[in-house]
Amino acid sequence: MKHPTSTVLLALVFAHATQTLGQSPQTIHLQSRVAPPGASLKRRALGPANVPLADFFKGTDLQWFGNISVGTPAQDITVVFDTGSSSLEFASTLCGQACANQKQFDPSKSSTFVDGGRTSSITFATGVGVDPVVGSNYKLTLRSAIDTVSVGGLKANNVNLFLITNQTPTFNIDPFSGIQGMSATAQGFFASLISQGLPSLFSLYLTPKAVGNAELTIGGIDNIKFKGNPTYASLPAGSSSTWRLASPRLSVNGKTTSVLNTQRSIIFDSGTSNVLFSTATTEAIYSLISPDIKPNPAEPGTYGIACDRIASLPAVIDIEFTSQSGTPFNLTIPSIFGMLAVVGWGLLPFRTNSKGLGWQWHTFKARLNKAQHDHINSH
Incomplete structure (x- = not known):
C-alpha cells in the first residue's frame, strides 16, 4: 500500500486501569503527528x-x-x-x-x-x-x-x-x-x-572451474553477470514443488527425429551432475551424433565412445520450451559440454532412467548463463 508524502501516524495511549460494570466509559485520547516528507508506513523489504x-x-x-x-x-x-x-x-x-x-x-x-x-x-x-x-x-x-x-x-x-x-x-x-x-x-x-x-x-x-566466481543470488538477479532481458516460462499445472517445464522438441545439430519431436517434461535440478532420459530418447539423441556411441558395460544406463573420437563429433543440442508470451525458445547445450573423457572411454552425459526423468539442468547450460527462478508463491 502506497502512502502520500505527508502521512498521519496515530499513536494509541492505553491506560492500565481496572473498570467495573456501571462505571463511565473510559476515554482514550488519540494523538497525531505528521511524518516527515518521504516517509512511509510500508514494510521494509529485504534486499537481494x-x-x-x-x-x-x-x-x-x-x-x-x-x-x-x-x-x-x-x-x-x-x-x-x-x-x-x-x-x-x-x-x-x-x-x-x-x-x-x-x-x-x-x-x-x-x-x-x-x-x-x-x-x-x-x-x-x-x-x-x-x-x-x-x-x-x-x-x-x-x-x-x-x-x-x-x-x-x-x-x-x-x-x-x-x-x-x-x-x-x-x-x-x-x-x-x-x-x-x-x-x-x-x-x-x-x-x-x-x-x-x-x-x-x-x-x-554456475561456471566451470576454469572460470570460477560461481554465485547464488537470493531475492534478485546479479546484473553484472546477466545481461539482457530474462525469458520467463510458466510451470505447468500439477508441477507442485518441482521446477518442471514441458518441451515439445529436442534437436541435435538442427536435426530431430519422431522420438525427439515428442512432448516431454524436463526437470531443472541443480543438485545433480547427471542428465537422465528414457532409453528411447537417449538413443535417439546419440543416433544423430554417431552410430559408434554404445552402451557402457561398466556402468549400466550410460553410454560412451573412444576418447580419440570425441573431438570429431561436435553436437549442439537444443531443447525447446515456450515462454509466457507463447513464443518458442531454445535452451542450448554447446558442443564443448557434451562429452566427458574418462580413462580412454568418452563417458557421454545423457543416460537412461527407468522413471523417465527429464533433463537435469545445471551441468551444461547453466555453466554459461544465469538460471533464474520465481517461486510459485511469489509476493
Whole structure:
C-alpha cells in the first residue's frame, strides 16, 4: 500500500486501569503527528544477497556449494543449493563416524536449537557425481529440528530443518555438509525470507572451474553477470514443488527425429551432475551424433565412445520450451559440454532412467548463463 508524502501516524495511549460494570466509559485520547516528507508506513523489504559458490571438481564440475550459518551462536556449514529438493538437512554430531568427512553441526552448542523428535529417511534418485544411482546407495537418516538460519546475511528464525544422523558411504566424497532445498514452492528458510519481504526470486550463476566466481543470488538477479532481458516460462499445472517445464522438441545439430519431436517434461535440478532420459530418447539423441556411441558395460544406463573420437563429433543440442508470451525458445547445450573423457572411454552425459526423468539442468547450460527462478508463491 502506497502512502502520500505527508502521512498521519496515530499513536494509541492505553491506560492500565481496572473498570467495573456501571462505571463511565473510559476515554482514550488519540494523538497525531505528521511524518516527515518521504516517509512511509510500508514494510521494509529485504534486499537481494549474493552468495559465493565453490566448485566441487573431480574430473569435471560436479556440484556448486556455499556457506550457511545455523544456530546461536552461528555455526558455519556448507550446503549444495538444490532445486531438486525442498528441505534443509546437514551433517550433525549425532551422525558420528558416518559423517566424519564432513563438518558437523553441534546442536548442544546452539541456544536456539529445538529438537523436533521425529526421525525419517530420504533416498535420492540422483547422486553427487556422474555415477548412476543404484537402489538405495544415496540414503540419509534424519532427525527433525528447528533453529535460526542465515544465508548471505539474510536471517530467518525458527526454521524447520533436519539433522543427518546417518548416511550411506556414497556421501563420503562430499566436501559439503548438506543440502538446502530450493523447490518451486518456497519452504522453510526461503518461505521465511519471503514473508519478511524478500522478492521471491533467486538466480544461479554456475561456471566451470576454469572460470570460477560461481554465485547464488537470493531475492534478485546479479546484473553484472546477466545481461539482457530474462525469458520467463510458466510451470505447468500439477508441477507442485518441482521446477518442471514441458518441451515439445529436442534437436541435435538442427536435426530431430519422431522420438525427439515428442512432448516431454524436463526437470531443472541443480543438485545433480547427471542428465537422465528414457532409453528411447537417449538413443535417439546419440543416433544423430554417431552410430559408434554404445552402451557402457561398466556402468549400466550410460553410454560412451573412444576418447580419440570425441573431438570429431561436435553436437549442439537444443531443447525447446515456450515462454509466457507463447513464443518458442531454445535452451542450448554447446558442443564443448557434451562429452566427458574418462580413462580412454568418452563417458557421454545423457543416460537412461527407468522413471523417465527429464533433463537435469545445471551441468551444461547453466555453466554459461544465469538460471533464474520465481517461486510459485511469489509476493
